[in-house]
Amino acid sequence: MLELQDLAFGYGARTVGSGVSLTLPPGETLCLLGPNGGGKTTLFKTMLGLLPPLHGRILLDGTDLSALPRREVAQHIAYVPQAHAAFFPFRVREVVLMGRASRLSAFASPGPADQAAAERALATLGIGHLSDRIYTEISGGERQLALIARALVGEPRLLVMDEPTASLDFGNQARVLGQVRRLSGRGIAVVLSTHDPGHAFLCADRVALLHAGRLAGLGPPGETVTPETLRLLYGVEVAVVPLPGEGRAVCAPVLP
Amino acid sequence: MSEAASVAAAPARRRLASFSLAALPVLALLLLVLVSLGTGRYPVPLGDVFSLLLAKAFGLASSVDPTAQTVVLQVRLPRVLGALLVGAGLAAAGATYQGLFRNPLVSPDILGVSAGSSLGAVLGIVLTLPAAAIQGLAFAGGLGAVSIVYGVGIAVRRRGASDPVLTLVLAGVAVGALLGAGIALLKVLADPYNQLPAITFWLLGSLASVNRGDLGAILPAMLIGLIPLVLLRWRVNLMSLGDEEARALGVETRVIRPVLVAAATLVTAAAVSVTGVIGWVGLIVPHVARLLVGPDFRRLLPASLLLGAGYLTAVDLLARTVATIEVPLGILTALVGAPFSLWLLATAKRGWA
Numbered sequence A: 001m002l003e004l005q006d007l008a009f010g011y012g013a014r015t016v017g018s019g020v021s022l023t024l025p026p027g028e029t030l031c032l033l034g035p036n037g038g039g040k041t042t043l044f045k046t047m048l049g050l051l052p053p054l055h056g057r058i059l060l061d062g063t064d065l066s067a068l069p070r071r072e073v074a075q076h077i078a079y080v081p082q083a084h085a086a087f088f089p090f091r092v093r094e095v096v097l098m099g100r101a102s103r104l105s106a107f108a109s110p111g112p113a114d115q116a117a118a119e120r121a122l123a124t125l126g127i128g129h130l131s132d133r134i135y136t137e138i139s140g141g142e143r144q145l146a147l148i149a150r151a152l153v154g155e156p157r158l159l160v161m162d163e164p165t166a167s168l169d170f171g172n173q174a175r176v177l178g179q180v181r182r183l184s185g186r187g188i189a190v191v192l193s194t195h196d197p198g199h200a201f202l203c204a205d206r207v208a209l210l211h212a213g214r215l216a217g218l219g220p221p222g223e224t225v226t227p228e229t230l231r232l233l234y235g236v237e238v239a240v241v242p243l244p245g246e247g248r249a250v251c252a253p254v255l256p
Numbered sequence B: 001m002s003e004a005a006s007v008a009a010a011p012a013r014r015r016l017a018s019f020s021l022a023a024l025p026v027l028a029l030l031l032l033v034l035v036s037l038g039t040g041r042y043p044v045p046l047g048d049v050f051s052l053l054l055a056k057a058f059g060l061a062s063s064v065d066p067t068a069q070t071v072v073l074q075v076r077l078p079r080v081l082g083a084l085l086v087g088a089g090l091a092a093a094g095a096t097y098q099g100l101f102r103n104p105l106v107s108p109d110i111l112g113v114s115a116g117s118s119l120g121a122v123l124g125i126v127l128t129l130p131a132a133a134i135q136g137l138a139f140a141g142g143l144g145a146v147s148i149v150y151g152v153g154i155a156v157r158r159r160g161a162s163d164p165v166l167t168l169v170l171a172g173v174a175v176g177a178l179l180g181a182g183i184a185l186l187k188v189l190a191d192p193y194n195q196l197p198a199i200t201f202w203l204l205g206s207l208a209s210v211n212r213g214d215l216g217a218i219l220p221a222m223l224i225g226l227i228p229l230v231l232l233r234w235r236v237n238l239m240s241l242g243d244e245e246a247r248a249l250g251v252e253t254r255v256i257r258p259v260l261v262a263a264a265t266l267v268t269a270a271a272v273s274v275t276g277v278i279g280w281v282g283l284i285v286p287h288v289a290r291l292l293v294g295p296d297f298r299r300l301l302p303a304s305l306l307l308g309a310g311y312l313t314a315v316d317l318l319a320r321t322v323a324t325i326e327v328p329l330g331i332l333t334a335l336v337g338a339p340f341s342l343w344l345l346a347t348a349k350r351g352w353a
Helices: A040-047 A071-076 A094-103 A112-124 A140-152 A170-185 A196-205 A227-234 B003-038 B048-056 B066-100 B113-126 B132-157 B166-188 B195-204 B211-229 B231-237 B244-247 B252-273 B283-295 B298-320 B329-347
Strands: A002-011 A014-024 A028-035 A054-059 A079-080 A158-161 A189-193 A206-211 A214-219 A240-241 A249-253
Touching: A002 A040, A002 A140, A014 A054, A014 A112, A014 A206, A028 A170, A028 A196, A054 A196, A054 B211, A071 A079, A071 A094, A071 B048, A079 B066, A079 B244, A094 A112, A094 A140, A094 A227, A094 B231, A112 A140, A140 A170, A140 B298, A170 A189, A196 A249, A196 B048, A206 A227, A214 A227, A227 A240, A240 B298, B003 B048, B003 B066, B003 B195, B048 B113, B066 B211, B066 B252, B066 B283, B066 B298, B113 B132, B113 B166, B113 B195, B132 B166, B132 B211, B166 B195, B211 B231, B211 B252, B211 B329, B231 B244, B231 B252, B231 B298, B244 B252, B283 B298, B283 B329, B298 B329
Parallel strands: A028 A189, A028 A206, A079 A158, A158 A189
Antiparallel strands: A002 A014, A002 A054, A206 A214, A240 A249
């Protein structure tokens, strides 16, 4: 569905990363791991078509992403930013409704069908009761779920999530990752970044390691997330401890 | 009533409630207009004003005293219509700019439209041009200033600056300072007995000299400016998320932002060209509107239009009745607006947004 071919990305004259090639099939969850400043966010912005590629290209169903109008890109690829404080006190329902923009023509306002879609998306994520609340007054975890609902209401096939678990408490992290798992069950592909390599085992089909702007590894979590690769990525010793039964593992730093 | 019936009746009741919510402010505004037309050094009873307007609207002869007819229709009506139009326009432009620049403390002056208009008008006064030419220069100055700011913003962004909104605001501040220097220079050069007072009054704003010709001149520009705001009203919500997020949601911000800026600028420049600079309306009215109806621009725009029209009509009524001489509008909008905004700041439960 989405194909990155020998991609170099960055801002204007400043190259952040290069040589990235990968193919994303429908319904796959890809977890991107890498240190701070490793270029994860820049890569995401490029994948969303918000930044032009510096080299190589991105194909969406075989069409060059940069040749498509914004609205068409947004119909296929939705962005879930980190839970932020909005500038104006919109209601949660109004925030989610904004996800319909890619499905409406430029001068159109959302109608009853769009409203219903927004309510459905909120219910899907289990936060239907927040519909009438003020977005700036709900908790960070609730905001993150609302932003996922906003992305889903545009009926995309790919979700790009920039650190969806950052600044969330333990329970909300699990809730968000659970939703990510459910998405791939509905055939929606997800690319997400996280700072906890253990999350890769929880929800990802494949893991991509981004180190110094290059892909340092790509494959299933069990093969890709190892003490060696994590040492390369983060510069610290990490123990990867398998959990009994489920093919999962937890990652914990080993303090010197 | 059974549960099912009460559920079925709920939407109808809600529609009725929202209709009366919309009708009340409109009725209040009409009443304010009638009071405004009847009040002044030559008072006309409300009933006479009403029957006169009705007769005029249907092309009938009116039995109202001819002097009262002249006062209401020739003297006060253009002025009140001017207040409605300019107040509504400034408030709508302010609401748009605040959404675009994601900041509730932004006024229509942020990109230098008032400064540009002022420089144009002051230049016209110093050159002793006729009134229409001064208005034309003010209008052109406002549009010109914003064009320069936008051009600078685009040029700077090409060189690598990432946040287009911040770049625009900074360019606006810099160009505004330059224009301010130009205005100050012209004031020094102006004739201190005739031109300087005229300049001072222009910079404080007044509706006293607004006539039918002025209204006809600014009405097209205002309507042309308001059309994109109405059509793109929902997109303004998305623009308030910031450039990157709006684009990710499928909005062509590179098209919509200049269209919205041009529309709001057109409205502001047209308003300012006939009244001079009137501060506070574009800043404070959208605020109050947001506290009343929330930030959704689909409701914020009509609320700002109504409130702005009402606010300036009321302030202008004060301006010509509160003292024996006319008080410049700029003084009153701040004198009324500033304490009110402080009161809001102290009492609003949802903070300053």
